[in-house]
Amino acid sequence: MKRIIVVGNGMVGHHFIDQFIQQDKMAEVQITTFSEESRLAYDRVQLSAYFSGKTADDLMMTSPEYYDDNGVQYFVNDKVVSIDKAAKTVTTAQGRIESYDKLVLATGSYPFVPPIPGKDQDHCLVYRTIEDLEDITASAKESKVGVVVGGGLLGLEAANAIKQLGLETHVVEFAPRLMAVQVDDGGGKILRDKIAALGVNIHTEKNTKEIVKGETCRYRMNFADGSHVETDMIIFSAGIRPQDELARSFDLTLGERGGIQINDQCLTSDENIYAIGECALWQGRIFGLVAPGYQMAKVAVDQIVGSGDLAFTGADMSTKLKLLGVDVASIGDAHGNADGAQNYVFTNEADQVYKKLVISECGKKLLGAVMVGEAEDYGTWLQIYLNDMDIPGAPENMLVPPAEGGAVTMGVDALPDSAVICSCLDVTKGQICAAVQDGATSIGDIKTITKAGTGCGGCSALVTQVLNAELASMGVAVNTDLCEHFAYSRAELADIIRVKRIKTFEALITEFGAGHGCEVCRPTVANILASFWNDYILEDDHLGLQDVNDVYLGNMQKDGTYSVVPRIPAGEITPDKLIVLGEVAKKYGLYTKITGGLRIDLFGAQLHELPEIWAWLIREGFETGHAYGKSLRTVKSCVGSTWCRYGVQDSMSLAIDLENRYKGLRSPHKIKFGVSGCTRECAEAQGKDIGIIATEGGWGLYVCGNGGMRPRHADLFATDLDTDTLYKYIDRVLMFYIRTADRLQRTSVWLENLDGGLDYLKDVVINDKLDLNAELESAMAENIANYQCEWKTTIESPEKLLRFKHFINSEESDTAVQFVEVRDQIRPATPAERAGQIAVLEVS
Amino acid sequence: MITWTPIIEKEKLTPDAGVCALVNGKQVAIFFDRKTDKLFAIDNYCPASKANVLSRGLITSVKDVLTVSSPLYKEHFSLTTGECLEDEALSVPVYAVRITDGMVEVTA
Numbered sequence: 023m024k025r026i027i028v029v030g031n032g033m034v035g036h037h038f039i040d041q042f043i044q045q046d047k048m049a050e051v052q053i054t055t056f057s058e059e060s061r062l063a064y065d066r067v068q069l070s071a072y073f074s075g076k077t078a079d080d081l082m083m084t085s086p087e088y089y090d091d092n093g094v095q096y097f098v099n100d101k102v103v104s105i106d107k108a109a110k111t112v113t114t115a116q117g118r119i120e121s122y123d124k125l126v127l128a129t130g131s132y133p134f135v136p137p138i139p140g141k142d143q144d145h146c147l148v149y150r151t152i153e154d155l156e157d158i159t160a161s162a163k164e165s166k167v168g169v170v171v172g173g174g175l176l177g178l179e180a181a182n183a184i185k186q187l188g189l190e191t192h193v194v195e196f197a198p199r200l201m202a203v204q205v206d207d208g209g210g211k212i213l214r215d216k217i218a219a220l221g222v223n224i225h226t227e228k229n230t231k232e233i234v235k236g237e238t239c240r241y242r243m244n245f246a247d248g249s250h251v252e253t254d255m256i257i258f259s260a261g262i263r264p265q266d267e268l269a270r271s272f273d274l275t276l277g278e279r280g281g282i283q284i285n286d287q288c289l290t291s292d293e294n295i296y297a298i299g300e301c302a303l304w305q306g307r308i309f310g311l312v313a314p315g316y317q318m319a320k321v322a323v324d325q326i327v328g329s330g331d332l333a334f335t336g337a338d339m340s341t342k343l344k345l346l347g348v349d350v351a352s353i354g355d356a357h358g359n360a361d362g363a364q365n366y367v368f369t370n371e372a373d374q375v376y377k378k379l380v381i382s383e384c385g386k387k388l389l390g391a392v393m394v395g396e397a398e399d400y401g402t403w404l405q406i407y408l409n410d411m412d413i414p415g416a417p418e419n420m421l422v423p424p425a426e427g428g429a430v431t432m433g434v435d436a437l438p439d440s441a442v443i444c445s446c447l448d449v450t451k452g453q454i455c456a457a458v459q460d461g462a463t464s465i466g467d468i469k470t471i472t473k474a475g476t477g478c479g480g481c482s483a484l485v486t487q488v489l490n491a492e493l494a495s496m497g498v499a500v501n502t503d504l505c506e507h508f509a510y511s512r513a514e515l516a517d518i519i520r521v522k523r524i525k526t527f528e529a530l531i532t533e534f535g536a537g538h539g540c541e542v543c544r545p546t547v548a549n550i551l552a553s554f555w556n557d558y559i560l561e562d563d564h565l566g567l568q569d570v571n572d573v574y575l576g577n578m579q580k581d582g583t584y585s586v587v588p589r590i591p592a593g594e595i596t597p598d599k600l601i602v603l604g605e606v607a608k609k610y611g612l613y614t615k616i617t618g619g620l621r622i623d624l625f626g627a628q629l630h631e632l633p634e635i636w637a638w639l640i641r642e643g644f645e646t647g648h649a650y651g652k653s654l655r656t657v658k659s660c661v662g663s664t665w666c667r668y669g670v671q672d673s674m675s676l677a678i679d680l681e682n683r684y685k686g687l688r689s690p691h692k693i694k695f696g697v698s699g700c701t702r703e704c705a706e707a708q709g710k711d712i713g714i715i716a717t718e719g720g721w722g723l724y725v726c727g728n729g730g731m732r733p734r735h736a737d738l739f740a741t742d743l744d745t746d747t748l749y750k751y752i753d754r755v756l757m758f759y760i761r762t763a764d765r766l767q768r769t770s771v772w773l774e775n776l777d778g779g780l781d782y783l784k785d786v787v788i789n790d791k792l793d794l795n796a797e798l799e800s801a802m803a804e805n806i807a808n809y810q811c812e813w814k815t816t817i818e819s820p821e822k823l824l825r826f827k828h829f830i831n832s833e834e835s836d837t838a839v840q841f842v843e844v845r846d847q848i849r850p851a852t853p854a855e856r857a858g859q860i861a862v863l864e865v866s
Numbered sequence: 867m868i869t870w871t872p873i874i875e876k877e878k879l880t881p882d883a884g885v886c887a888l889v890n891g892k893q894v895a896i897f898f899d900r901k902t903d904k905l906f907a908i909d910n911y912c913p914a915s916k917a918n919v920l921s922r923g924l925i926t927s928v929k930d931v932l933t934v935s936s937p938l939y940k941e942h943f944s945l946t947t948g949e950c951l952e953d954e955a956l957s958v959p960v961y962a963v964r965i966t967d968g969m970v971e972v973t974a
Contacts, residue, residue: 506929538901538927541935545924566882566900566925570937573883573922578937582917824878828918829893830885831873836893836918838911853916 024326027112027122028055029102029268034299034315035128036063036084041323043092050327053094054120056112058101059151062086067312067477069155073183078152105272107292124294124326127269127282128319131262131300131310136171140233145240145255149180158257162187165254167239169193171230172260173200178345180257181222185346192223192251194243196260199226204341204352208367209394212376216348216395219374225251264301264308277303286333288322296322309337312477313445320448338408338445342393342400349397354407355380355390363389368421370395379403379417386412401484409441434487443484446477451488458492465489504765505542508535512690512765516550520761520801525555526563545569546765549652552688553760554801556808558815560822571650574826575812576632579625581839581850584632586612586624587649588639589685592659592677592697593620602642606635613847619656619694621647626848628835630827636813645685645811652766653688654695657681658706662699662716669699671716676745677705680714683749686809687802689756690763690772694729708736711769712752717741721748725755725783728770737773737780740788750799754787757798870964870971876905877968884934886910886921889974894961895921896970897934897945906932906945907963907972913956914941920958 028035039055042048057063064081072081089096097118104113111121133148135141145161148154149170158180162168168184170177173195185191193200199210200217214224229246236242239252264281275283275291281303288296299315300308309315314337324332342351358365362383369376373395380390388407393400399420406413413420439452449472457471465486469475475485502511508531510518515530524530527547531539539547548567552559559568560575571577576584588603603622607614610631612624627635636646648654657680660666662673677697687693696707697714706729707713713724719742727736740751763772776782785791816822828836840856841848873887873896881900886893893910910918915938923934926942928951933942942951943958950956961974 537930538899538925538932540926540928541924541940544926562880565880568924570922570924578919578922580915580917580938582919582922582938821878825880825883825885828886829888830896832888834888838918 023049024051024123025121026051026053026124026126026326027102027120028053028126028128029112030128030130030265030299030301031055031057031059031063031096031098032128032130032299033063033066033083033312034130034319035126037316038126038128038298038319038322039089039094040084041319042327043094045323045327047323047327048093054122055089055094055096056100056102056114057096057098058115059153060099061152062089062096062098064152066150069149069152070179070183072152072155073186081152102268105268105295107272107295110294122294124296125292126322127290127295127297127301128299128315129265129268129301131308132265133258134261134263135258136230136260138230138233140241141256141258143233143241146233147255147257149176149183149257149259155183158183158255159187161255162189165189165240167192167253168255168257169243169251169253170257170259172258173197173224173226174203174259174261175201175341175343175345176262177259178217180259181217182346184255184257185220185222189255190223191221192225192253193217194228194230194245194251195224195226196229197226200224201345201350201352204356204392205350205394206357206378206392208369208378209350209376209392212369212371212374212394213345213348213350216374217346220346222346223251225249262300262308262310264303266301269297269301277306281308284318284334286321286335287325287330288318288334289325296325298322304334304336307336309339311337311339311341313337313448314339316446316477317448340404340407340445342397342404349393349395351391351393351397351400353391353400353404354388356392358390360389364417366417366421377421379420381413381417385417388413401481401487405437405441405484409438411436434484434491437488443488444472444474444477444481446481447473449474454485454488455492458489458496462489463493504546505540507531507537507539507543510534512546512550513762515547516553516761519547519550520554525551525557527551527567528563539567541569542765545572548572549688549690549765552653553805556686556688556805556810558810559812560816569652574629574632575636575646575650575816576627577650579850582836583626583628583839583850585649586627586632586635586639587617587621587647588644589647589681590621591681591685592657592674594674594678599642599644602639602644606638610635611841611848613849617656620658621656623649626841626850628828628839630833630835633817633823633826637817640811640814640817646813648686648812651688652691653686654681654684654693657695657697658710659697660699660704662697666699668702669716670718671699671721673697673699673705673714673716676714676721680752683806684752684756686812687756687805689760691766691768693756693769709733710736712736712755714748720744723748723751725780726769726773728768730768732770734770734774739780739784750795751787753802754795754798755783757802758783758786758794868962868973870966870973872966873970873972875968876965876970879970882925884921884923884925886918887972889961889972892974893918894972894974895934896963896972897921897925899925899932899945902932905963905965905970907961907974908934908943908945908948909958909961911958912936912938912941912943913958914950914953915939 063083101115102112103115113119133150168189169192170181171194173193181193200213231244231246236252240254242250242252244250266282269282282297284297284302290297298318321332321334340353358380364381366379375395378392437451441451453472475482503509544567607624612626615623617623657677659673659677663669693711695712696705696710698705698707699716709727709729713736715722721743722741723739724736725739728734840851842851871889879898884895884897895910897906910920912920919937923937926935932945948958948960963972
């Protein structure tokens with residue numbers, strides 16, 4: 023059994039260890055790993071996700087349990103400080119001595135901090151580890167302005183991080199452009215414009231001379247050209263240096279400018295010591311990406327327990343990333359350095375897109391490329407480059423598709439089986455196809471079996487294409503069945519229900535399905551029935567289908583209580599009605615909060631209180647707000663031309679009218695509207711499913727925007743509409759969405775998946791391509807005509823009210839519902855508080 | 867001796883839905899499945915979400931096992947055994963339920 027010591031448990035060190043586990047070689051080796059950090063390996067590539075809500079745990083790539091289960095010995099917070107090459111032992115900072123047969127250095131790199139006077143003060147930080155991120159977060163709390171030194175890839179990620187932390191953000195770069203390595207001048211200009219437009223201040227060609235005490239901020243950075251910038255914190259992100267300290271101290275051969283020299287077998291100058299990842303120098307080059315590090319790990323594993331045939335032969339440094347929301351990609355020889363290389367450049371300043379192709383002298387081969395602002399073709403171009411394929415057609419047609427005949431595309435069919443689809447994990451097209459042959463049918467299957475797409479994720483689109491192409495070639499139709507009870511998609515069921523005029527779930531499942539139904543099909547069918555027929559959803563035939571919130575016409579909270587959300591169309595409310603809400607909340611002790619959709623949420627109502635509360639609200643002129651339904655939620659609006667001195671149309675009246683027109687419309691997912699009275703767009707209409715922006719000439723209609731988890735700007739659909747036409751278009755778009763969308767699919771995703779996209783939708787709605795508009799409008803009219811306030815219907819039905827009690831056979835309420843007071847309002851008691859350890863409020 | 871507590875007339879139950887009854891201080895969730903015309907009774911307390919809410923869940927079948935899907939985080943509890951399908955460690959008590967002269971009766 024070979025004893026292996028891995029120094030460093032970063033991504034590459036862990037990948038090395040994991041290869042033994044994955045290849046079932048753990049019986050042949052005894053592995054020990056040391057990490058000077060407090061954690062085992064985590065995903066450094068996704069570090070910036072820490073600032074968008076991911077926790078350190080989310081980023082972990084392994085766990086103590088995984089190493090324990092597989093017999094890997096590990097020590098965190100302990101650094102290897104010396105190597106005895108003759109005795110083949112290492113010693114750690116804590117005095118631990120371990121012997122090895124093979125030593126693997128995977129020590130990674132450290133951030134380079136330029137030798138600027140004043141760099142070692144508080145709030146001068148780097149961006150490399152989770153601890154660094156914690157320091158940045160802490161520092162940001164005491165800072166208003168932040169500077170990132172370095173406009174490269176990591177620098178821009180760091181800038182994104184401090185911007186998300188709410189700081190005024192500056193980037194200081196020594197070179198004349200951002201991302202100088204990956205991007206050329208033209209791309210750099212567009213990148214700079216785009217990032218500046220996001221509110222990040224860019225300072226290029228700045229050489230920082232010193233960091234001194236500031237006047238308006240904590241520090242002032244003085245630049246060599248006499249200018250300066252004031253800041254409260256500084257993050258240095260001016261490149262990385264190989265962590266070769268250990269190798270340096272113990273006489274392994276290094277490169278002139280650092281880096282542990284390795285040969286094609288990843289062996290250092292000592293025959294028992296390997297170096298892999300960012301600490302290793304191969305043919306004078308350091309590889310600062312994870313994919314080459316993984317390749318080195320594979321080679322080293324093969325040397326130790328395999329055939330010994332694998333060799334490291336360099337790596338492609340092409341990359342694609344999203345920096346501050348801007349797509350940037352670079353392939354091969356991005357600067358066109360090769361002899362005879364010819365550049366083809368496309369710049370679109372209006373949409374801020376830049377693309378450059380570097381083509382060989384013969385005009386057939388792709389040598390390199392730069393993409394900024396839009397990088398959809400990256401996957402295709404990279405494959406052409408990596409596989410040395412001839413480019414399809416003329417180079418200019420790759421940049422701008424010819425008007426006739428559509429885009430020049432290269433299907434995945436054209437790729438050889440040897441094409442590497444996932445470069446992080448080194449997975450080829452052939453391996454993905456083999457997995458499909460063995461029964462994989464989903465992207466999840468492919469990830470589990472081949473690991474493709476589990477690294478940076480940049481290849482996901484391509485992996486999906488390969489999967490679908492292979493499924494199609496095998497004659498497998500992609501399964502769109504709703505669930506085990508219906509062999510139809512949601513859209514097909516919607517057609518069946520509409521055409522056959524089916525009114526109940528029982529009728530549908532008897533004729534077109536099987537079994538009992540489940541939590542997928544029952545609410546979906548309930549929703550379709552409501553979209554078309556708009557019957558009272560608590561009818562006996564429908565009640566058992568409804569989702570949790572619909573059954574009791576309220577949103578169930580974590581303690582089983584409900585929220586009460588009356589409709590306040592477009593957020594306009596009289597003082598009298600506002601007082602009513604206050605009185606109701608006060609009487610029932612409800613937690614009161616103003617929502618993002620311009621209305622008021624009352625939390626903590628118990629089941630038996632709901633009918634009393636709603637009876638009161640309805641008596642005072644309120645209606646249900648459908649906050650519990652997959653239906654129209656709110657129409658957000660500004661005051662428009664009635665009050666605002668900039669408003670050009672009466673957005674308030676339109677918004678109220680729209681909310682009343684579509685209230686109660688059940689749809690595949692919730693729908694939100696926004697109406698702005700001028701182009702200042704205060705109502706944020708472009709982030710809504712349906713957005714309307716007033717212009718001098720009428721209304722501009724935007725469709726299929728979204729906020730939430732995956733924001734999407736709405737697409738401009740039509741301009742200068744009069745109110746009648748606007749309503750017609752919205753009727754048609756919504757009803758078409760209701761008929762054709764998948765379950766729980768927001769309009770944004772629906773449009774992205776609609777064959778033909780926005781142009782097709784326009785063709786259907788504006789040009790009546792499908793001869794459907796009259797039908798869509800009359801379906802909407804039928805729905806609107808059948809509107810009812812579900813709460814009004816409910817409080818008028820004594821038999822329905824029976825269910826609005828905690829106990830069917832008792833007037834008592836649920837004693838487990840208990841509250842605690844915070845900021846003069848209630849919140850649910852935690853389990854510990856309920857167990858009596860902490861005082862809770864008396865519930866009436 | 868087994869005591870049966872009368873709860874409600876069966877005809878007052880909404881098909882394919884649950885109600886909660888108070889029986890000897892215990893909260894019992896009673897479900898009426900229309901297709902099989904059967905009644906089921908399990909405890910109302912959901913151990914996963916730590917709230918008394920199971921009676922308000924959707925009745926669903928998971929590979930032919932009739933379950934209630936807990937309304938808060940959607941764990942499935944078998945209506946016949948009380949077992950949680952997602953987590954072996956969790957289960958809820960099951961109670962006997964019958965109909966006498968049109969009246970739903972439970973022991974708990």
